[in-house]
Amino acid sequence: MVQPSFSHPKKDAPATTSSSPTAALDTFLDNQHQSYFEELYKSEAVCLCILRLLPPVCRQIILHYLWAHGTIRTTDVKQFLQKDIQAPLAEVDEVVRPALNRKILHPMVHKKNKMQWPLNDTFKRGLRNALTGLGTSNSFGVPYDRDPNDEVPTEEELIAYGEDTFELLHDSGLMTDPADPSGRSPNLVRLTITSKGFQFLLEDRQTQLWEILMYYLTAKEANSERSAETLSMFFSLGCMQLGQDYSASQSFPHAQNALNDLAQYGFIYKPSEESDQFFPTHLATALCSGDASATQSQTADEKRFLILETNYKIYAYTSNELEIAILNLFVDIRIRYPNLVVGKLDRKNVKAAMEKGISAYQIIAYLSSHAHPQMYSSPPPLLHPTIVDQLHLWDKERNRLKTEETVMFEFFSKELYDDTESEARANAALQLAVPGQKLLFIEPQTKPAITEFVKERQNLLRSGL
Amino acid sequence: MPLDVNYAPGGSDEEEEDDEDILNDNRPGPSSRGGKGGSGAGGAAKPNGKGKDPGRHAWEAEYKASWDVVQEDESGSLESAVESLLARGRRKRALMSETPVRRSIIRHLFIILDLSESMNDKDYRPTRFEVILGYLRTYVVEWFDQNPLGQIGIIILRDRLSEVLVPMGGNPQEILSVLSDKRRLEPSGEPSLQNGLVMAKGGMSHLPSTSSLEVLIVFSAISTADPDGSTTIHTVLNDLVTSRIRTNIIALAGEIKICRQISERTGGKFGVALDQDHLKDLLWETIPPPATTVSSSAPTTMNVRSALAAGGKAGGGKAPVGDLMVMGFPIRLPLGGETLCACHGLLKKGGYLCPRCGSKLCDVPTDCEVCGLMVVSSPHLARSFWFLFPVANYGVLGVEDVMSVASSETCFGCDVEFPDVSTIDAGVAQVEDGVSPTGRYRCAKCRSDFCADCDLYIHDTLHTCPGCAQ
Amino acid sequence: MSSAYGDTYNVKVTSGVLVTCDSAAKQILLHLDSMREGPYKFIIRDFNDDTHVLVKREYVEDIKELLQNELEKNTYIQDPNL
C-alpha cells in the first residue's frame, strides 16, 4: 500500500482558517438577530462596509436593485445571472445567501405568484444616503475644529504609533515566561508562546485585528445593547481618513469608553488622555479594506527571512524578538548573531512544540509564509518534501494509539451473533465486529438497548428450539 | 550590384562615412539603421560607448571591456544607463524617415524551414528546433496582425527534399495547427536550398507578379545538397530575380556566401543569429511590410487579386502602379437569429452580410461567394493606416526652452507632473542623445508637451498625437 | 466452547477500552504486557485482528506513557554537539 506522501495532505486535512480576513466578524454577525441589524444599519458607514464585505456577485445584485422601486424577484435575478427560468430556486438562493445572512434581504416571500426578496428598508435608506451623502447620522466622523496652528502628527508618525502599541500588545498579551511571572525580565530562551498565541501569530495582520476587536466586543459589551453602538463605531473608524483628526464626543456620543480602550490597542491616537481630538491610525482606517497589505507596516520582504536547508538547518535573518521567540518554540537555536539566528529543526524541540498543541500544518505554514526570496529560486515545492514529510511523521508519532470506551459481547452461536450484528449496525452502535471469534464491540451508551435485544432474541431462539 | 563584403565585422564599405569606430554595434547582418538603400541620413556622429545590449555574452563584445558599458552615475543608480538605452531606441526612431514610405500591403510569404539534422543542436535551449518552432508560432500571429490581407505558406527542407507543409493561405489558425504538431516536423537528413526555392517559386507562379512576393528562409545547416543537372542554384537565383521574389534568409549557423548572394540580389536581407534575442530581432524585423522607395531596384508590383476588379496588366512604367480595388465593408449580424450562410450552406448564428448582394458570409476577409466582391472589415484596413500618417517625432526641450516659453507643468498625455525645472543641476542639463533633462518632449504641430513614457507609448503603440487629434 | 449456562445462546459481556493502532505498536503492547505479571497485565482480551486490542480502562494512560518511552528508546538521536 503506497504510503501517501505527506507533502500534499489528503482532502480531510484541517482547512486552514477560512481565508477571509474578517472571519471573526462573520461568525459574530451570523448569529445576530434582525433587531441587532436594524440598529446597526442606522449608520451609513456600516451599510457601506457591510456592502464591501459581501462577495462580488451578491454585492453587484444588491447595487443593481438599490435604486429600483420594486422588490427583487427571483425571475429577474435568474435573468441577470443568465440562468434559465427553470433553474432550481436553490441555485439562486445560494447566490443571495450572504445578503440574507446580513438581513439585507428579508426571507423569500410569495406574492402575486412571484417569489421575491423584499429589500430591508433601513439598509436601503442607509446605503442610498451613504452614496448620496444625505445621511444625518454623522457616521463618517465629525472633523475636530482645531485652530490651524496646532501641529498635527504626520501620517508616518501615526503609523509608527499604531505599530508600536500593537507590537507591545503582542509581546505582553500572548507570551509568558514561566520563570518570570511578573514579565519584567523575560529570559529570551524560556519565552514560550501559548499554543493559542502561536495560532494567532500565524494569521495575517487584518485577521488579528478583527479577532482582537471581536474578543473585545464580546467580552466588554456582551449583555448591554450598546454592543451594536460599539460595532458601528468600529465600522465608522474603518471609513475615516488617515491623517484627519475627528472630534470624539460628536462622532461617537455613546461609545466614549470603548474609544479610549481602542487608544491602548493602537487603533487611534489621542494627543492627551481627555482631549476630544483623536486621529485614527492605519490599523483603523484599513479595517475593512480586505487586502492585508494595507495594515502591514512591515514591508512584505521584511517578513521573509527564513532559509530552510535539506539538512534541517534553519538560517533566520532577523533580529525581531517576537520572531525569534516563535522560532525558539520548535527550533533548537544554536548560534545567534546580531542579524542572524542559526538553528536546527530536531525531533526533541518539534515534539515539545507539538505537546503544546502546535500542529505540523501550522509549522509548515509558518515556514513557507516566512520563506526567504532565495528559497523561491529553487524549483517548487518551496519547502523540501523530506522535511515536510518528517514534520508530519513526528506529528503522527505522537498519536499512534486511538483509544475509545467500549463494551465487548462474546457470542457462541453464529445465528445470534449475526442478528445482533445487523441490529447494532442498524442503529450505529457497532464500533468493531470480529466474525471469526464472534465478538462485537458496542458503544457503551447503547449497551442497554443491545442487551435488551439479545435477551429477547435468546428467548425466541430458545423457545423456538 | 553584388556587394563583395568580407566577413570582418565593421569592415563593410557601406559604413565608410562613419568615423572608424570599433564599438559600432556591428553584428554581421542588417545594420540596425534600416535596410538597403534605406532611409535616414548617414549615421550621425556616434558618441562611442554606445549602450550595448547587456544581454550579449562577454566574448561577443570586441576587445573593449564591457564593464564600462553600463555605468552607475554618482548617485549609484543605474537610472542613467536605462535612460541611455531608451534614448538609443528613440534616436533609432528619429533616424527613421518621417515621410510615409510607401509599403505594399498585399504580401505573399513562403516560410522555408530547414528541418535538417542540424536543427537538433543544443546551442539554443532546449534545441534549435523547439526555439524556432516557438518563435515561428508567435511570428505568424504577429505577421497576420500587421498584414491582415497577406498570405503565408510553409515549405520544409529535409532528407534533401522539400515539401509544401501548408499551401499559401490566409488563415492563421490552419498554419498554427500545423506548426504545433511536432510529429510531422521531425528534423532529419540534409536540407536542399535549391529544391526549396524552386518549390517556393512554383507555389507563387499562379500569383500575378503584381503583389509583393516574399520568401523567408530559416537556415540552420552550413551546407546544401542540391540536385545536379542543368539547373544550378545560380540559374534558380536568376529566375527569382526576374520574378521579383524578395528573399530574406536567417542563418543559425554561419554566413554562407550563396545565402548572402541570394538575399542581396533579390532585394532581401541576410542575417546570422548570434543568440536567441538576436534571432528574435531578425525575425521580427521582417514583419513590417518591406520599405520600398519609388526608385528602388526591385519595383514593387501591384496585385489585383479579385478576378472582378482585374484592371489592366500592371504596366511597367517608371512610377509603380497601384490599382484601385472595389471592396465591400460588411455588416456584422447580431447573434439573435440563425440564418443560412452562403459560403458553407450551414445554419449559423451571427456572420457578415455582403454589402452588395446581401448574402451572409461566415468570416471576413473573403471574396463574397455570390457577387465575388472582396469583403473586408474596415478595422482590418485601418490596422495599417498608422504608417500612412506617422506621428512626427517630438522635439526635445532643454532647460533654456522650458524657461523661456511658458509651458504647462503637467504632461498633456497622462497628466503627470513634470520635474520642476529649477531643481535640475546644470551638470546634466545639456541635451544629449535624445534625452531631455527636463523630461519634456514637445509636438511640433500642437505644441503640447509630453513626458518620456507618453512619448514612447504614442510613437510605438498609439500612433496618434493627443494634441493634434481633436 | 460451551458457555457456563450450558447452551450456545449465552453471551459474555465485558466492558473495557478498545485500542486501535498499527500492527507494530500492537506488537510493542503485547511485548510490554508480557513483561508484566498478574494484576498488572493490562490486556483483557487479544483477538487475531492485528490492529485492535481490548485493555483495562485504568491502564490507558500508563499504556500511552509506556509506548512513548519504548519509542524513544529505539530512536536515533543525532549527537547534540554536531
Added chain:
Amino acid sequence: MTTAQPTAAEAVYPTTTPPSVLLVIVDIHPLSWSLLASPPPAPPFPVNHAIDLAGASPMTLPDFVTILMVFLNAHLASRWGNEVVVYGATAGRAKLLYPPPPSAVAGPSKPRPNSYRPFQLLDSRIEEGLREMISEEEDRLQSGDTAKLNEPSAMVSALTKALCFINRIVPPSNNTSDITNPNEPLAPGGSGPDRPETRILVINATPGAHVSASSDGQTNGDADGNASAQPTQGNQQRGGYVGLMNCVFAAQKAKVPIDVLSLPPPTIDASPPIFLQQAAHLTEGVYWQWNGRGGLLQYLHAVYLPPASLRHRPFAVPPQDAVGFRAACFCHHKTLDIGFVCSVCLSIFCEPRPVCLMCKTRFPIKSLPTLKTLAANIQSIPIPDTVPPPIIPKGVTPNGPNSVDGTRKGRGAGKTGGGGGGGRGEPIEID
C-alpha cells in the same frame, strides 16, 4: 457567444475581483446637450405597457452629472481599491477633470461628517472641473474664436489621453516575455492577482454624426508633391476615423474594454455613432443606446457597473447590436458600404479616382470606366434589426411591421447620400 450555463449547482463564481479603475469620458458639447434637453415626444410603444407609460424625459447636463456622480460613488463603494478617472470632452478640446491637477485652485474642502471622504473629493472636484470647462467655453464664445466650436467633441483626444493614463498606472506586463523560458519563477509577492483591471466608459451625447469623422471635412484633393507637408485633412483624418481606429487597436493591445453609452435616443438620432459602436465591439466593451425614457441611473447600474471580470460570467450583457463595419472615405469622410481601395496604401475612396490621394500611385487608366459603371449601381443594403421583434401578445395590433423598441425610420441612404451616413432601413423580411 453561447450564454455560459453554470452547470454545477453551486456555480463557482469569483470570490474576489481585482481592484478596477473606471475611466469616464463625458461629452459636454453644448449643442448636443441642448438637443437632449428638449427631446421630441416618444413614439407609442404598445408592446410593453410599462415602457409606453414613461414618456420622453428631458435630460439636462446638471441632472445627468448628478446621476453620474451617484453611479461613480457606487463604483468606488463596491471595492476598496477601485478608482475613478474623469475626462471632459467638448468641441475641439478634452481635459482631465478628476484626479485634479496638482495646481488645482481650490484645495480639498473640510470633510463633511455625512459623506464618505473619497465620494466628497470626487464629486466636488467633478463639479468644479465642469464649471471651469464651461466657463472656458463661454469666454471662447465671447472672444469670437468659433473656428472649432461646431466641431464634434474631441472624443479621440480624450481616448488617447485615457490610454496614456492607463499606460502610466498599469505598465503593460511585457506579454512578449521570452517564450523559451516560460517557467521563470514568479517573483514572491508578484502582484499578479491584484493587478488593477481598467475599462473606459464613453458617454456620447453627440447625435447622428459618426463621431468626429464627418465634420466639415474640406476636401483638398491637391495631390501636392511628395507628401512632405502632411495634407491638411491628414490631421483631420488623424483625429477622426484613423485616430479612433488607432485608439481601438491600442486598447485591444492593453486589453481595455471600451464601453459606450449613447445618450441621444432613437427619436433624435436614428443612426448610432457607427465608429463608437465598432470600438465597443472590437474591444469587447458594451454599446447601448438610451431609449430616452428616463431610468438612466438604473440603466447605468445594470449595464455598466459590473467590472469586466464579472461580465458574461455570470452577469448578462446587453445583446450585441448589428455592427456595421463601415469605413469613412478619405476624401469626403462619408461612411460607405462599398469603397475603392488603393492596393498600395489601402486608403479608401468613395468613387474611382485616377491617382491615389495618399501614396500618389497612378491607377491603370483602362480600369477606370469599368469601375465607374460598377460604382453607379451600388445599392447599400439596410442594416437588419438587432433582436428578433418580441412576440407581440394577442390583442395588441402592432402598428407597422417594424415597431420594435423605438421605430427605426429612414431609408438606407443610397450611395449619393450626403453627410449623415447610411441610416437604418426596413429589416430584411427573412420569411
